Amino acid sequence: MKHAGNIPPADAVPTRDAERHNAIDRAFHATIGSLTGGLSPMGLATAWFDWGVHLAGSPAKQAELQERAVANGARALQSAVSCPLSPAGEGCAEMEADKRFRDEEWQRYPFNMLAQWFLLTEDWWHAATTGVQGIAPRHAQMTNFLARQALDMMAPSNYALTNPVVLDRTQQEQGANLVRGFRNWLEDFANYAENAPPDTGDFKVGENVAITPGEVVYRNRLIELIRYRPTTKEVKAEPLLIVPAWIMKYYILDLSAHNSMVRFLVDQGIEVYMISWLNPGEADSELSMEDYVRLGIFEALDTIGKAVPDQKIHAAGYCLGGTLLSIAAAAMAREKDDRLASLTLLAAQVDFTEAGEITLFTDDSQVAFLEDIMAEQGYLKSDQMAGAFQMLRSNDLIWSRTIRDYLLGERGGMNDLMAWNADATRMPATMHSEYLRKLFLENRLALGQYKVGGRLVSVEDIETPLFAVGTEKDHVAPWKSVWKITRFADGSNTFLLTSGGHNAGIVSEPGHPRRHYRIGEVPGHALAAETWKGAHAPIEGSWWPAWAEWLTAHSTGTRAAAEKPALPSLGAAPGTYVFG
Structure with missing residues (x-):
C-alpha cells in the first residue's frame, strides 16, 4: 500500500515519540512505586484475578469453603460460650500455637474469644487460597501470601483497644505508654521524610563493629579489598577471599569482637581477605553483573595472587556473593584456571526454581516495574528492597515492632546485627x-x-572441593534451594545445615546459646535433601570450628605469617566504601 508524500504508515511511531512515551510510563511507575514500596500493583491484580476466576469456576471448592465457613461459624459460636467460662483459655486451644496470643492476658474474656475468631478467619482464608484447580501455581502462592499479609494487618493484637497487654499497660501508666509511642512514631516519620541516616544506636563502624585490624590493599571503582592482620605466627598456605553480597555491608561477617567471623578465622591461622563493595549512586547505574564478576572477584584474586604468589586461594561467598562467586568459579573452570583451592557457599543459591517466597516479588510484571523505577533513579533504593524482605516475616519485623514501639511505647534494644541490618x-x-x-x-x-x-x-564444570552451608529457617535462601549446588558441582561436596535464619544462622559464633548443625559429605547428585538430613544427627554448638577444620584439611600446609602486607596499604580497615 502506497502512502502519500512522506507520511509514515499509521502503525509506525517515530523513535523519539516512543522514547517520550516510555519516559512517561517510567515516571508513572516510579510514582506508583513510591507509594507501594516498589511492588507492582498490576502483578498483584493479575494473581487475584486468576484466583477469583478459577474459584468462580470450581463449584466443588465453593461447596468445601461453604462447609468450612459453617463449621468455623459453629466453633466461633461455641467459643462465645466457652471462652467466658474458661478464664484459663481451655476453650480456646488454637491460641496456644500462635505466639501473638501467648501472653497470659489473652486468656481473659473477651480477648480469648477475639483471638479465636481471628484464627478461625485465618483458617478459612488459607483454605480459600489453596487447592484451587487450574490457577497458576505462582499465582496461588501469591494470593495465599497476600491474604496472610492482609490478615496479619488486621490481627487484634495490632490495635490498642483489642490487645489486653496494651490495655493493661495503658491503665498502669495512665496512658504514658501511648504518649511515648506517639513520640516514637513522630520521630520515625520525620526520619523517613527527611531521608535521615539509619539509626544504628551505639554501634559505629570502625569503633565497635568492623574493628578487626587490617589494611585496604586494593581499590577500584567498585571494591576495596581488605587484608586482615594475622594473629598467629604461622598461617595456612592458602589465603581465604570472602565475597559478601552487594545488597549488604560486608561487616556482617566482622561485627563485634565476640561474634566476628573474620576475627575467628584469623585466630585459626587463616589469612583473610574481604571485599567491601561500593554503595552505588546514580552515576553507577550502568554497572553490570559482568562488572561485578570482573572488577570484584577477578581483580581481587589477581591482587591476592600478587601478594601470595604461587599459592591457590580458598574462596567463600555469602548470599548473593556466593551466587556471584559460583559464576566466577564456573568461568574459571571453563578457562582451566585452577587458582581456587576450595569453594565455600554460605546461604547462596545457583538454582532459583525454589528460591522461597521472595520469588513472589519477582515476575515479569514486577521486574518491568522495578526497571522503570530504577531507570528514573539510576539504582534501587535500600528501602524499596527492604520492604519485600520485611513482608516475608511481617509478624516479626513489622507488627511486633509496631506494638512495641507505638502501643507499648518501648524502644527495643539495639544489637550489632540489628545495627548492621539498618x-x-x-x-x-x-x-x-x-x-x-x-x-x-x-x-x-x-x-x-x-x-x-x-x-x-x-x-557443572566446577570440580573444586565445595563446602555449602544452609540455614534451617532461611526465608531468603531456603536450605533446600541452597542444597541444589550439590547436584551441579562435580567435585567433593560437603554440606552443612545449621540452625537459625539467613543472617543469625551464619553469624553463629562459638558459645552462642541454642545452636546446632548437621554436617556430612554428599555422596551423589541424586541424593535428596531430606534423605541427607535424616542421615546426619544434629551436633550442638557453632558450625564455625567445623568449617575451619575443613579449610585446614584442604590446605597444603603452613607458611610464616607476614606482619606487613606484601602490597602497600591504602588505609586502615574498614576502609572508606563501607561508609557510603
Whole structure:
C-alpha cells in the first residue's frame, strides 16, 4: 500500500515519540512505586484475578469453603460460650500455637474469644487460597501470601483497644505508654521524610563493629579489598577471599569482637581477605553483573595472587556473593584456571526454581516495574528492597515492632546485627535488572545459559572441593534451594545445615546459646535433601570450628605469617566504601 508524500504508515511511531512515551510510563511507575514500596500493583491484580476466576469456576471448592465457613461459624459460636467460662483459655486451644496470643492476658474474656475468631478467619482464608484447580501455581502462592499479609494487618493484637497487654499497660501508666509511642512514631516519620541516616544506636563502624585490624590493599571503582592482620605466627598456605553480597555491608561477617567471623578465622591461622563493595549512586547505574564478576572477584584474586604468589586461594561467598562467586568459579573452570583451592557457599543459591517466597516479588510484571523505577533513579533504593524482605516475616519485623514501639511505647534494644541490618545499601539499575531477569526469572545459571565474557559458563564444570552451608529457617535462601549446588558441582561436596535464619544462622559464633548443625559429605547428585538430613544427627554448638577444620584439611600446609602486607596499604580497615 502506497502512502502519500512522506507520511509514515499509521502503525509506525517515530523513535523519539516512543522514547517520550516510555519516559512517561517510567515516571508513572516510579510514582506508583513510591507509594507501594516498589511492588507492582498490576502483578498483584493479575494473581487475584486468576484466583477469583478459577474459584468462580470450581463449584466443588465453593461447596468445601461453604462447609468450612459453617463449621468455623459453629466453633466461633461455641467459643462465645466457652471462652467466658474458661478464664484459663481451655476453650480456646488454637491460641496456644500462635505466639501473638501467648501472653497470659489473652486468656481473659473477651480477648480469648477475639483471638479465636481471628484464627478461625485465618483458617478459612488459607483454605480459600489453596487447592484451587487450574490457577497458576505462582499465582496461588501469591494470593495465599497476600491474604496472610492482609490478615496479619488486621490481627487484634495490632490495635490498642483489642490487645489486653496494651490495655493493661495503658491503665498502669495512665496512658504514658501511648504518649511515648506517639513520640516514637513522630520521630520515625520525620526520619523517613527527611531521608535521615539509619539509626544504628551505639554501634559505629570502625569503633565497635568492623574493628578487626587490617589494611585496604586494593581499590577500584567498585571494591576495596581488605587484608586482615594475622594473629598467629604461622598461617595456612592458602589465603581465604570472602565475597559478601552487594545488597549488604560486608561487616556482617566482622561485627563485634565476640561474634566476628573474620576475627575467628584469623585466630585459626587463616589469612583473610574481604571485599567491601561500593554503595552505588546514580552515576553507577550502568554497572553490570559482568562488572561485578570482573572488577570484584577477578581483580581481587589477581591482587591476592600478587601478594601470595604461587599459592591457590580458598574462596567463600555469602548470599548473593556466593551466587556471584559460583559464576566466577564456573568461568574459571571453563578457562582451566585452577587458582581456587576450595569453594565455600554460605546461604547462596545457583538454582532459583525454589528460591522461597521472595520469588513472589519477582515476575515479569514486577521486574518491568522495578526497571522503570530504577531507570528514573539510576539504582534501587535500600528501602524499596527492604520492604519485600520485611513482608516475608511481617509478624516479626513489622507488627511486633509496631506494638512495641507505638502501643507499648518501648524502644527495643539495639544489637550489632540489628545495627548492621539498618545500614542498608543500594543496587545499580543495570546489574539488578540483569540479576532479576537472568537468574531469578530465567534461571540461566542452573540451565547452563549464563554468559561471562560473551561465552557460556556451566556450574557443572566446577570440580573444586565445595563446602555449602544452609540455614534451617532461611526465608531468603531456603536450605533446600541452597542444597541444589550439590547436584551441579562435580567435585567433593560437603554440606552443612545449621540452625537459625539467613543472617543469625551464619553469624553463629562459638558459645552462642541454642545452636546446632548437621554436617556430612554428599555422596551423589541424586541424593535428596531430606534423605541427607535424616542421615546426619544434629551436633550442638557453632558450625564455625567445623568449617575451619575443613579449610585446614584442604590446605597444603603452613607458611610464616607476614606482619606487613606484601602490597602497600591504602588505609586502615574498614576502609572508606563501607561508609557510603
